[in-house]
Amino acid sequence: xxxxxxxxxxxxxxxxxxxxxxxxxxxxxxxxxxxxxxxxxxxxxxxxxxxxxxxxxxxxxxxxxxxxxxxxxxxxxxxxxxxxxxxxxxxxxxxxxxxxxxxxxxxxxxxxxxxxxxxxxxxxxxxxxxxxxxxxxxxxxxxxxxxxxxxxxxxxxxxxxxxxxxxxxxxxxxxxxxxxxxxxxxxxxxxxxxxxxxxxxxxxxxxxxxxxxxxxxxxxxxxxxxxxxxxxxxxxxxxxxxxxxxxxxxxxxxxxxxxxxxxx
Amino acid sequence: xxxxxxxxxxxxxxxxxxxxxxxxxxxxxxxxxxxxxxxxxxxxxxxxxxxxxxxxxxxxxxxxxxxxxxxxxxxxxxxxxxxxxxxxxxxxxxxxxxxxxxxxxxxxxxxxxxxxxxxxxxxxxxxxxxxxxxxxxxxxxxxxxxxxxxxxxxxxxxxxxxxxxxxxxxxxxxxxxxxxxxxxxxxxxxxxxxxxxxxxxxxxxxxxxxxxxxxxxxxxxxxxxxxxxxxxxxxxxxxxxxxxxxxxxxxxxxxxxxxxxxxxxxxxxxx
Numbered sequence: 001x002x003x004x005x006x007x008x009x010x011x012x013x014x015x016x017x018x019x020x021x022x023x024x025x026x027x028x029x030x031x032x033x034x035x036x037x038x039x040x041x042x043x044x045x046x047x048x049x050x051x052x053x054x055x056x057x058x059x060x061x062x063x064x065x066x067x068x069x070x071x072x073x074x075x076x077x078x079x080x081x082x083x084x085x086x087x088x089x090x091x092x093x094x095x096x097x098x099x100x101x102x103x104x105x106x107x108x109x110x111x112x113x114x115x116x117x118x119x120x121x122x123x124x125x126x127x128x129x130x131x132x133x134x135x136x137x138x139x140x141x142x143x144x145x146x147x148x149x150x151x152x153x154x155x156x157x158x159x160x161x162x163x164x165x166x167x168x169x170x171x172x173x174x175x176x177x178x179x180x181x182x183x184x185x186x187x188x189x190x191x192x193x194x195x196x197x198x199x200x201x202x203x204x205x206x207x208x209x210x211x212x213x214x215x216x217x218x219x220x221x222x223x224x225x226x227x228x229x230x231x232x233x234x235x236x237x238x239x240x241x242x243x244x245x246x247x248x249x250x251x252x253x254x255x256x257x258x259x260x261x262x263x264x
Numbered sequence: 265x266x267x268x269x270x271x272x273x274x275x276x277x278x279x280x281x282x283x284x285x286x287x288x289x290x291x292x293x294x295x296x297x298x299x300x301x302x303x304x305x306x307x308x309x310x311x312x313x314x315x316x317x318x319x320x321x322x323x324x325x326x327x328x329x330x331x332x333x334x335x336x337x338x339x340x341x342x343x344x345x346x347x348x349x350x351x352x353x354x355x356x357x358x359x360x361x362x363x364x365x366x367x368x369x370x371x372x373x374x375x376x377x378x379x380x381x382x383x384x385x386x387x388x389x390x391x392x393x394x395x396x397x398x399x400x401x402x403x404x405x406x407x408x409x410x411x412x413x414x415x416x417x418x419x420x421x422x423x424x425x426x427x428x429x430x431x432x433x434x435x436x437x438x439x440x441x442x443x444x445x446x447x448x449x450x451x452x453x454x455x456x457x458x459x460x461x462x463x464x465x466x467x468x469x470x471x472x473x474x475x476x477x478x479x480x481x482x483x484x485x486x487x488x489x490x491x492x493x494x495x496x497x498x499x500x501x502x503x504x505x506x507x508x509x510x511x512x513x514x515x516x517x518x519x520x521x522x523x524x525x526x527x528x529x530x531x532x533x534x535x
Contacts, residue, residue, distance in 0.1 A: 025446030032450045036458050043465035044317040051316055175294050182302045186309055196313035 004098055005106035012110030016118070023118045026071065030119065031126050034067040038131065052195040053224045059193075061134040062218050064127035066190050069149075071119035072112050073156040073213055075190055077181045078164075082174070085167035085255075094256065101161065101249060108157045137223035144230050148217045151237035155212045158244035159184065165248065168255030189215030195224070209240035270375055277379035285384050292385065299388030303340075306457075307332055307396050321465040326403025331488055332460040333397025338423035339456045340389035342431070345424070347381035351434035351448050358438050364532050373527065374520070377435075404492060412491055415506075419487040422512030426483045427452065429515035432523050439526035451478060459484045464497045471498065479511040 041059040045051060054062065070076065081104055084090045094100060127133060136142040163180040167173035185191060187210035194205050194215045205211055216233050219225045225233050285292060307329070314325045347353065357363045357380065366376045406412070434448035455478075463471050463485040475481045482504065489496055490505035 022446075029446055029449055029454065032454045033457065036454065036461075039466050039470075040320070040461055043321045043461070044313075046317070046319065046321075048317070172291060172294060175291075175298050178298050178302060182305060186305045191306065191309040192313045196316055198312060198315060201312060 001098075005102060008098075008103065008106040009110035009113070012107040013114045014110075016111050016114035020118075023115075027119060027122055030067050030070060030123050034063055034123060034127065035130075037063040037067070052193070054193060054195065054222070055134070057132065057134045058222045058224075060131050061127075061222065062193055064124060064131070064133060065218050065221060066214055067127075068120040068123045069152070069214060069217070070190075071115040072149075073152065074115075074160075075181065075185050075188070075213070077177065078160045079174075079177065081161060081164040082167045082177060085164065086173070090259075100252065101245065104161060105154075105157055108160075109153070112153050134222055136221050137226070141220055141223055141226070141230070144234060145217060145221045147234060148220050148237060151234060151241060152213050152217055154241040155209055155237055155244065156184075158241055158248055159209065159213075162244055162248045162251060165251045165255050168258060184210050184213060187211070188213040189218065193218065195219075209244060212237040212240045270372060273371070274375055274379055278382045281379070281382040282384055295385045296388040299385055300392045303336065303389045304392040304395075306460075307392075321462045323462050324403070326400045327488075327492055327494075328461060329396050329400030330404060330492060331462065331484055333393050333395075333400050334420065334423065334488065335456050335459045335484055336393025337390055337397055338393075338420055339427050339452075340386045340393055341420075342424045342427040343389070344383055344386035345378070346428045346431045347383045347386075348377040348379065349428070349431040349435045350381070351431065351438060353381055354435040355438040361532065406491055407493060415487070416491070419483070419508045422508040423483045424512075425516040426480065426512040427455075429512075429517075429519035430455070432516065432519035436519065436523040436526040439530045451480075455480055462488075475500070479507075479515065482507045482511040 038060045041063060042056060045056045045059060049055060051059075084093060093103065096103065136145055159180075163177055164173070166176045170176065187205050187208055189205075189211055190213075194202055194211050197205065216237055220230060220233060310328070311325060314320075320328060343350070354363075354377070357366075357377075362380075366373060366380075369376065430448065430452050434452070437448065458466075458474070459480055463474070463481045466474075471481065486496070486500070486505040487508050488494075496502075496504065
């Protein structure tokens with residue numbers, strides 16, 4: 001069974017590998033936006049050396065990490081599953097002898113791995129050329145960062161899966177999707193670190209699953225969390241994955257029950 | 265006479281597009297609100313964290329909002345009027361062969377392309393830009409003079425023309441690659457982001473590029489210095505804020521020249 005999922009992941013990886021020129025062009029845009037975001041944060045800091053736990057170097061590293069994760073987590077949107085519901089292709093996928101959630105998760109892991117290598121790592125390399133980036137303060141932080149990256153993908157996938165299921169109920173699911181991706185972009189701390197928001201907004205944001213997408217990894221990488229809080233941060237990500245995955249299964253069951261596919 | 269006929273034809277064709285989009289009224293308004301939200305979060309986020317910093321490059325939130333409001337309003341207006349030249353849209357027209365059909369009709373080619381698409385939902389982004397612009401006026405207390413009042417619409421229209429030039433230049437590239445060029449996105453979407461902040465926060469080589477090669481700084485930053493009565497930290501001549509119409513319409517004309525070269529060289533994809 002595991003071999004099936006591994007094969008699905010590998011195929012997705014290869015499928016995404018095919019878009020080489022698109023990747024290159026996307027990379028240039030990512031790098032340009034990354035440079036702008038670094039300029040803006042440096043200018044915002046001005047003469048201040050530390051703001052809300054971030055040094056200037058930390059803030060620049062933050063922009064590098066977020067630009068690296070942009071394609072990996074596809075923060076700008078993901079429509080694959082939604083399209084299969086809208087076209088009815090989902091009927092074939094549902095009848096496969098694999099778990100439907102894991103079927104998509106395996107493919108998303110392949111996609112994410114490909115985009116991490118093709119889009120994420122080159123961005124980080126470019127950043128390292130132009131800026132002196134901060135490094136994780138201890139090997140523990142570095143290891144926790146890697147675990148956190150994987151957990152972030154799981155949370156992101158469960159959220160995208162759940163949002164895509166809206167296509168069972170509404171023909172305007174694209175609008176639902178666009179709104180959902182926008183919400184995630186802001187509340188995850190992609191646009192600005194969660195710690196920079198006013199305390200009340202920060203407290204509310206931390207009650208949602210979204211900081212688990214971006215903010216958690218950044219805070220681990222920069223050493224803003226450490227000690228027991230570090231394990232707590234990882235546990236938080238795991239909790240949100242399990243919660244969203246459980247909810248997804250419930251919603252999927254309800255959607256499938258409602259689904260009527262025209263025979264052909 | 266001929267111009268009058270062209271304009272009547274244009275408005276008739278655009279009217280058809282608009283009516284078609286209004287058929288699904290609820291969808292339209294949801295889309296509009298969604299676009300407004302998606303683009304508005306950028307400024308909301310900046311405003312939310314601004315309190316921690318107080319200023320950016322010596323500029324207050326209200327002053328940055330002036331740049332942002334001008335850029336977003338002008339870009340969204342352009343995005344609506346120049347929908348047909350949007351490289352993403354135009355490259356499809358070329359690939360599908362719809363562009364070939366236009367070449368055969370006895371009507372002005374740019375007119376047909378302007379009339380081929382008109383995305384009314386861009387009003388969502390425009391409204392968002394105007395709201396932030398209005399917000400900046402309540403914070404900055406601009407000392408209005410007749411010259412400023414007269415120059416403001418000129419700057420806005422020039423900025424629309426400038427962004428339009430970027431779309432037309434991007435459309436011209438479609439003749440050579442038959443693929444939309446993402447590099448154009450750097451100048452359009454990246455450009456609006458860059459221009460929403462005061463240019464002096466960027467490095468010198470970067471600023472120079474966006475003054476002398478792609479003159480976007482002359483459209484937004486320099487006029488803003490004039491409206492907000494700010495000194496020029498970069499030391500350009502004192503007439504720099506008034507070059508906006510030249511830079512804006514100059515870019516548009518140059519882009520159309522490039523586009524016509526592309527049209528003359530164009531050989532169909534055969535589809």
